[in-house]
Amino acid sequence: MTPLNPIVLTITLGALGSAASAGGISQLCPAADLDGSGAIDGSDLGAMLLAWGPCAPNELPCFAADLNGDAAVDGADLGDLLLAWGPVPQFDSGPSYKDEEAWQIGLEMLGPAGALTLAQELYDRVDQDLDAIRAFEPDLVGETHTLAWVPNQLIVSVSSSMPHDGYDCLNSYYQVTDIDPLFGTIYVLTFASNINVEALAAEYSALPEVIFAEPNGLIGGQNFWTPTPGPNGVWQWEIDDGFTDCFDGCDCHNLYVFRTNAAGAVQLVSFEQFGQPWCDF
DSSP, X not given: OOXXXXXXXXXXXXXXXXXXXXXXXXXXXXXXXXXXXXXXXXXXXXXXXXXXXXXXXXXXXXXXXXXXXXXXXXXXXXXXXXXXXXXXXXXOOOOOOSOHHHHHHHHHHHOXXXXXXXXXXXXXXXXXXXXXXXXXXXXXXXXOOOOXXXXXXXXXXXXXXXXXXXXXXXXXXXXXXXXXXXXXXXXXXXXXXXXXXHHHHHHHHTSTTEEEEEEEEEEOOSEEEEEXXXXXXXXXXXXEEEESSOTTSOXXXXXXXXXXXXXXXXXXXXXXXXXXXXXXX
């Protein structure tokens, strides 16, 4: 399949609903990781020993190393650090799939309340159906799906007047590889792997320091492949094959509706052509 290419990003201000509460941050990023390196090791041990003893008022290094909150860094905190020793767990992004188009369509099917990663079974069905439909209708061979959003990016706005502990924690846990300033306090986060960023946006939005988080959505493009699973393994695919001036919505459309089954059989349900008077059908 032809790889997908980003087109133009668009920003819609407003947070999505939360799929997970911020209460799990302490589990994702243990307090014993004093330097935020993603591992509890000798560096954290050294920081704890430097802060050893009673914590004076507002003594931030001491309070960071006071893991049990008793206003002193002592043997109890050292015991907690040693119990947590080792790498901090990171998110398992699952397998990388060969067909980027099938991977993207599958992730879009999951939705804002769905899983963060695409199961092998769902990917396989999408991949099978794409091949079967194109074999049935050769005119669709070169008409690849236009992605709704970049599959490894979020746009976030972060408060400049609050600590960023939760935000930094999620960036580490979900393996952010790049943070690009967009404007003001708005950034584009790039993750190590493709992920259901619609659902991930809800987790970021739940943080008090995050003003909004949303996928890096795209405008433009001309082809939209939309599957709807039904009973008994029968899926319905609506395929809008658009052309002519597609930056803000194509002038001309070939609209197909197919049904597929788990065995790879394809049935054309309907075909419609519509658009402006100048469309050459």
